[in-house]
Each structure stands twice: as C-alpha cells, then as structure tokens.
Amino acid sequence: MILEYLARMSDDLPALQIVAPLLAAAICLIIRRARAAWAVAMVVAWGSFASACVLLSRVLAHGTISYAEGGWRPPWGIELRIDLLNALVLLIVTGICAIVLTASPRSLEQEIPREKHPKFYAIYLLCMTGLAGMTITGDAFNIFVFLEISSLSSYALISQGTTRRALTASIQYLVMGTIGGTFLLLGIGLIYMTTGTLNIADMAVRLAEVGPNRTVLVALACVGVGVSIKLAVFPLHIWLPNAYTYAPAIVTAFLAATATKVAYYVLVRFVFSIFGAELAFTNLHLDAVLMPAAIAAMFAGSFVAIFQNNVKRMLAYSSVAQIGYMVLGLSLYSVSGLTGGLVHLFNHALMKSGLFLVMAAVLLRVGSNRIEAFAGLGRRMPLTMAAFVVSGLSLIGVPLTVGFVSKWYLVTGAFESGLWPVAVLILLSSLLAVIYIWRVVEVAYFQQPPEDAPEIREAPPSLLAPIWVLAGATVFFGIFTSLSVGMASAAARMLLGIEL
Amino acid sequence: MFEGGLYPYWIVIFLMMTGLYVVISRDNLVKKIIGLSIFQVSVIMFYVAMGKVQGGTAPIEAEGFTVYSNPLPHVLMLTAIVVGVATSALALALVVRINEAYGTIEEDEIRELEREEEE
Numbered sequence: 001m002i003l004e005y006l007a008r009m010s011d012d013l014p015a016l017q018i019v020a021p022l023l024a025a026a027i028c029l030i031i032r033r034a035r036a037a038w039a040v041a042m043v044v045a046w047g048s049f050a051s052a053c054v055l056l057s058r059v060l061a062h063g064t065i066s067y068a069e070g071g072w073r074p075p076w077g078i079e080l081r082i083d084l085l086n087a088l089v090l091l092i093v094t095g096i097c098a099i100v101l102t103a104s105p106r107s108l109e110q111e112i113p114r115e116k117h118p119k120f121y122a123i124y125l126l127c128m129t130g131l132a133g134m135t136i137t138g139d140a141f142n143i144f145v146f147l148e149i150s151s152l153s154s155y156a157l158i159s160q161g162t163t164r165r166a167l168t169a170s171i172q173y174l175v176m177g178t179i180g181g182t183f184l185l186l187g188i189g190l191i192y193m194t195t196g197t198l199n200i201a202d203m204a205v206r207l208a209e210v211g212p213n214r215t216v217l218v219a220l221a222c223v224g225v226g227v228s229i230k231l232a233v234f235p236l237h238i239w240l241p242n243a244y245t246y247a248p249a250i251v252t253a254f255l256a257a258t259a260t261k262v263a264y265y266v267l268v269r270f271v272f273s274i275f276g277a278e279l280a281f282t283n284l285h286l287d288a289v290l291m292p293a294a295i296a297a298m299f300a301g302s303f304v305a306i307f308q309n310n311v312k313r314m315l316a317y318s319s320v321a322q323i324g325y326m327v328l329g330l331s332l333y334s335v336s337g338l339t340g341g342l343v344h345l346f347n348h349a350l351m352k353s354g355l356f357l358v359m360a361a362v363l364l365r366v367g368s369n370r371i372e373a374f375a376g377l378g379r380r381m382p383l384t385m386a387a388f389v390v391s392g393l394s395l396i397g398v399p400l401t402v403g404f405v406s407k408w409y410l411v412t413g414a415f416e417s418g419l420w421p422v423a424v425l426i427l428l429s430s431l432l433a434v435i436y437i438w439r440v441v442e443v444a445y446f447q448q449p450p451e452d453a454p455e456i457r458e459a460p461p462s463l464l465a466p467i468w469v470l471a472g473a474t475v476f477f478g479i480f481t482s483l484s485v486g487m488a489s490a491a492a493r494m495l496l497g498i499e500l
Numbered sequence: 501m502f503e504g505g506l507y508p509y510w511i512v513i514f515l516m517m518t519g520l521y522v523v524i525s526r527d528n529l530v531k532k533i534i535g536l537s538i539f540q541v542s543v544i545m546f547y548v549a550m551g552k553v554q555g556g557t558a559p560i561e562a563e564g565f566t567v568y569s570n571p572l573p574h575v576l577m578l579t580a581i582v583v584g585v586a587t588s589a590l591a592l593a594l595v596v597r598i599n600e601a602y603g604t605i606e607e608d609e610i611r612e613l614e615r616e617e618e619e
Contacts, residue, residue: 141576148583152590159594164601165617168610171594175523178536178587185580186543192573193550 013051014067014080017090017132020044025125034117038105041121045098048132052094056087066138074138075199081138085491088342088484089265090135092349096257097128100353103466104250107360111162111248120160124254127153131262140188140274141198143266144181147230150262151177154255158247169242176239180229187222190215191274203274212283216275220284223270231263233290233327234297237320244316249360252312256319257353261345264326268342271330272495281333290331295425297324302432306439312359312369314436315352318395321429322348328422329410335492337413340406342488347394347402347477354391354470358384361459361467374440376449380456383464385444387471392437394474397430401478405485508549515542527607529598533591540584547573547580 009016024044028037059065059082067080082090101124105117112120130150134143155177159170192198194215195206207216225236232240240260244252271280280286301321308314326348329341359369361384366373378385394401407426414423458464477484515538522535551573559568599605602613 141579145579145583148587152583152586155590155594159597164598165614167594167598167601168614171529171591171598174587174591174594175532175536179520179523179539181583182540182543186546189543189547189550189573198572 010054012067013055014065014082014136015069016051017048017055017094017136018080018129020048021125021129021132025122025129028118028122028125032118034105034114037118037121038101041101041125042098044125045094045101045128048128049091049094049098052087052090055082056091059084059087075197075202078142079138079199079201080136081201082136083491084487084494085268085342086135086265088346088487088491089262090132092346093131093135093258093262094128096349096353097124097131097254099466099469100250100254100257100357103253103357103360103463106460106462107250107364108248110364111250112160116160120157123153123156126150127157127254127259131258134262135265138200139198140191140200140203144185144188147184147266148181150259151181151230154251154259157251157255158243160248160251161246162248163246165242166246169239169246173239173243176229176236180226180236183222183226183229185226187219187224187226187270190219190222194219200269200274204276207274207279208276212279216279217284220270220275220280220286224267224286224289227263227267227270231260231267231327232320232323234293234300234320234324237297237301237323240320241313241316244319244356245310245313249312249356249363252316253353253356253360256316256356257349260319260323261349264323264330264341264345268330268338268495272338277333277496287331287333290327291422294324294328294331295422297321297327298425298429299432302429302436305436306432308436309371310369311362311371311374311440312356314440315355315359318433318436319348319352321433322352322395324429325406325410325426328426329406329413332410332413332417332419332422334413334416335489335496335498336409336416338492338495339485339489340409340413342491343402343409343484344406346484346488347406347474350402350470350473350477351391351394354387354467354474355395357463357467357470358388358391361463364463365456365459371440371443374443375447376444376453377456378441378445380449381458384459384467387464387467388444389441390471391474392441394478396433396437399478400475402474402484403478405478405481409485508552509546512542512546512549515539515545529595529605529607530592532607533588533595536591537584537588540580540587544577544580544584547577 021044024040027040031037064083068074069078069080108117127150130146133146137143155170155174158173159167191203194210195203197203197206229236244256298321301317301324305314305317326341326344329337329344363369394403397403397407411423411426519535519539519542523532526532551570553567553569556567556569557565559571595605602610604610
C-alpha cells in the first residue's frame with residue numbers, strides 16, 4: 001500500500017519540484033518561528049535536491065522525461081520536460097539552494113532581525129520555485145511566468161540588505177529585470193503568432209517548417225535582449241554589481257550561483273532548441289553580437305574587479321567576467337565551445353557560491369568585506385581563507401580545479417572554430433583573475449592585522465561545512481570530470497543535433 | 501487580425517516606446533514605474549490584438565456564429581496582468597522605503613547622497 005503510494009508519488013517528481021517549495025513557502029509564513037521555518041525550508045530544499053538526483057539518473061537511464069501537468073496531454077496542456085540539459089541545471093540549482101540554506105541561519109541573524117526570518121525563508125523558497133520551474137518547464141509562456149516569480153522574489157531578497165543602498169540596488173534591478181522579462185514576453189508572443197503553439201518541442205518543429213522570416217528573426221532578437229538582461233551579458237550588466245554587493249551575504253551566494261545560471265540555460269534553450277542553431281547563427285549572426293560582448297565582459301569585468309576595495313563587489317564584477325566565458329562558449333557554435341559554456345555554468349555556480357559564503361563568514365567574524373578587513377585573516381581564520389584560496393584558484397583556472405576544465409574546453413572550441421585570437425584572449429583575461437585574487441591573498445596572508453584589532457575566531461562550523469563542501473566540489477569535479485563534462489558534452493551534442 | 505491593416509500594432513509600438521522613454525528619461529522613481537507599467541501594458545495589448553478575429557465572437561458554441569476569436573492569448577494576458585500588478589506593487593513598496601531612507605525619490609538626488617556617503 002505505502003510502496004504503491006510512493007511509486008505513484010515518484011512519477012510526480014517533476015511536478016513536486018515546483019509544488020513542494022511553493023507550498024512550503026506558505027507554511028513558512030504561517031509558522032512564524034525562525035527555527036521551525038528554517039527546518040521546513042531545509043527539508044524541502046534537500047528533498048528537491050534528492051529528487052533532482054533521481055530525475056537525473058532516470059534521464060540518464062531512460063532518456064527524456066515528459067510530464068503532463070494535470071493530465072492534459074502536450075501540446076495542449078502544460079508539459080514539464082526534463083532532458084540531459086535541464087536535468088543538469090536542475091541538479092546544480094537545487095544543490096546550491098540546499099547548501100546555501102544550510103549555511104544561512106548564523107549569517108542571517110547578523111543581518112536580518114529574527115522575527116523577519118520566516119518571511120525571508122518564504123521568499124527564498126518562492127525564488128527557488130521560480131528557478132526550478134523555469135528550468136524544467138516545456139512551455140514557453142510558463143518560462144515567462146516562472147521568470148517573474150523568481151525575479152520578484154529576488155528583488156525582495158536583495159532589498160533586505162542592511163544598508164539603504166540595498167533598496168536602490170533592488171529597484172534598479174527591478175526596472176531592468178522587468179524590461180528584460182517584458183521583452184521575453186514579446187518574443188514569445190511573436191513566436192506564438194507564427195507557430196500557434198506554446199509548447200517548446202512543438203514550436204521547434206513548426207519554426208523549422210516556417211523557416212527564417214522577419215517575424216521569427218525579430219522574435220529571436222526580443223528573446224535575446226530580454227534574457228541577456230537577466231543573464232547580465234556585458235553592456236546589460238549594470239544592475240549586477242550593486243545588487244550583489246548590497247544584498248545580504250546569503251542572498252548573494254544564492255543568486256550568484258543560480259539566477260544567472262538559469263537565465264543562461266533559457267538562452268541556450270531558446271537559441272538551440274527552439275529557433276535552431278542554423279537560424280540563430282546563419283540568418284541572424286547571433287555570434288557577431290554575443291562574441292564581442294562576451295570578450296568585452298571577460299576583460300572589463302576582470303579589469304574593474306582589480307580596482308575594487310570591497311571584496312564582495314570585486315567578486316560581483318568577476319561574475320560579470322565569468323558570465324562572459326559562458327556566453328563565449330555559446331557563441332562559438334561548436335560542440336567543444338558549448339560544452340565549455342555548460343560546464344562553466346556548473347563550475348562557476350560551485351566556485352562563486354563558495355566564495356560568497358566565505359564573504360558571509362568574514363562579515364560575520366570581522367564585520368566588513370572591505371579589503372583592509374582581510375588583513376592577517378590567513379592566520380586568524382585559516383580554514384575559511386584556505387577555502388577562499390581553493391575557490392580562487394579555480395576562478396583563475398589552475399589545473400586540478402574545475403575552472404581549468406571549463407577553460408580547456410573553451411580554448412579547444414576556439415581553436416576548432418579557427419579563432420586562435422579568441423583562445424589567446426581567454427588566457428590573457430585569466431591573468432587578470434590572478435591579479436584580483438592575489439590582492440586578497442596577499443592582504444590575508446602577508447599583512448599583519450592592526451595591533452588594536454579584536455580577537456577573531458574561526459567561522460562557526462555551520463558556515464564552514466557548506467563552504468568546504470563547495471570548495472571540495474571544485475577540486476573533486478576538477479579531477480573526476482565524468483559527471484559534469486560527460487553530461488555537458490552529451491547535452492551539447494543533443495542541442496547541436498549530433499548523434500551520440 | 502483587423503482588416504483595416506496593421507494599425508493596432510502601430511499603437512502597440514507607440515505605447516512601448518513611450519513607456520521605455522519614460523523609464524529612461526525620468527529621474528522620479530514613481531514616474532519611472534508608471535513608464536514601466538505603460539511598457540508592460542503595450543505587450544498585453546499586443547497579445548490581445550493578436551487573438552482578435554474580425555467579426556469573431558467569444559469562443560462559446562452558439563447557433564449562427566461560426567467565427568471565433570482565439571481565447572488563448574487573452575487568457576495568457578490575465579497572468580501577465582497579475583505579474584504587472586505584482587511588479588508595480590513591489591516597486592512602489594520599495595519607493596516608500598527609499599523615501600523613508602533617503603528623504604527623496606529623485607534618482608539624481610539619491611545618487612548625490614550615495615556619493616557623499618562613499619567619501
């Protein structure tokens with residue numbers, strides 16, 4: 001009886017990815033106790049991660065999963081469709097959600113009054129609902145709805161920062177994010193006009209029949225602009241540094257590793273699965289727009305990062321550069337390039353959430369993220385700073401870390417496309433990362449703290465454990481690449497229509 | 501689509517550009533949010549115009565009617581309207597908080613205050 005029930009439940013796992021956090025958000029609001037709300041959120045987040053693992057293994061064993069919501073068969077009803085690509089993205093998103101949530105109570109106590117914690121967890125879960133929904137849905141309009149759910153909750157999360165600048169950062173993001181979302185809606189409307197369907201798989205078939213006409217090209221342009229704003233592609237990134245700097249430390253660790261990653265997934269899905277690479281690259285020359293933007297991001301982001309006095313802000317600018325690498329992988333239009341982009345999605349989520357959690361730990365113990373505050377931390381918080389060094393090395397792309405793996409594929413992709421100057425630029429921009437990571441390492445390990453500095457203890461275990469799980473993962477997946485690279489390259493082949 | 505040509509779409513484009521211009525050009529945050537709403541509404545009108553069929557009625561089966569408008573884009577816009585309302589509400593709530601924290605909702609004055617803070 002119970003087994004039968006569980007078996008039936010497990011068929012509904014795709015829907016539970018969305019429904020469980022949505023319901024749990026409401027429960028968090030009702031219980032009004034910080035500890036209990038956190039416990040509920042933890043159960044749901046780790047449960048989502050576990051079911052994402054199950055879904056991934058099922059996709060690997062049996063191929064694409066299609067789930068008809070409410071029993072309405074696609075293309076009429078809303079479909080949840082999980083293939084290699086979004087199973088991987090779902091895994092990383094739910095995984096990061098769960099790990100960051102585990103680290104959150106201590107850090108939040110410092111930044112947000114305790115009575116507000118249940119509300120915070122409710123919004124956090126809503127954001128998770130939106131991100132998971134965007135990832136697994138097979139319906140284009142649904143992507144818009146979930147995008148807005150995750151965006152609205154992330155504006156609310158950012159505005160919880162301790163300084164008043166969090167408010168202006170949040171409204172700046174709100175204005176830009178809404179313009180992005182509306183452009184995406186417009187693009188989806190134009191596709192609907194041409195194809196008469198909202199189901200992604202159905203759209204792809206019919207768009208291939210229609211061929212390139214002006215409506216389709218305008219639709220792709222609208223979708224491209226809309227998603228690029230959410231993804232923070234170089235000239236459209238201006239909301240990102242402020243939002244990441246002034247948001248609470250936990251929120252930054254969470255958003256930096258999930259929101260832009262899901263936006264990248266949506267861009268890949270639209271360009272390769274819906275419009276088709278042929279149309280995007282031959283008819284609209286998407287690479288001619290995205291590649292210069294990506295390269296500009298790699299240099300501008302890293303260059304500005306070097307001159308920041310706030311380490312959290314430095315990491316935010318570094319995110320702009322890292323998004324550049326991901327977009328570059330997409331614009332190379334080759335299996336290696338796209339593999340590099342997708343692997344970097346996975347890898348960057350691990351390193352950045354780790355680094356931003358280190359910022360949370362430093363803020364908790366020292367009370368500031370300014371570079372002066374890091375003086376002598378190498379000796380006073382050795383474990384935390386060691387994790388910073390590991391993740392930092394990965395950001396640079398040192399061998400045996402994940403950063404090396406993704407850059408390897410990007411450089412290979414650039415050579416395959418005959419673009420050796422791009423390969424050189426990838427390596428040169430990595431040198432800029434050496435400079436900004438070294439600045440922090442130098443201050444932390446080779447400078448003495450001021451004599452009147454108060455005694456500082458190592459970060460609490462509840463923060464240290466998640467930090468080291470993430471730092472360990474950057475090394476683990478740098479050595480055992482079969483899961484991340486294997487999945488990403490299989491997904492890239494699938495997207496480019498090359499048989500396995 | 502209307503037989504009278506593409507004029508609904510010109511209205512949509514006009515509204516869209518108006519909204520975008522207001523968002524870019526105004527420093528007052530409330531005006532910015534109004535611009536944002538106009539921008540969102542233009543896309544809602546675009547969907548509504550898309551589903552309308554000349555002479556079509558609501559898609560309810562009845563004798564004597566053979567032409568129906570497409571209800572799907574209209575239904576989708578119910579969701580988009582909710583999203584729009586939620587966005588405006590959240591934005592206005594943030595503006596209230598900004599007014600409490602800075603004492604102004606003019607963006608240039610806020611920027612001035614933030615610059616002083618940094619020095």
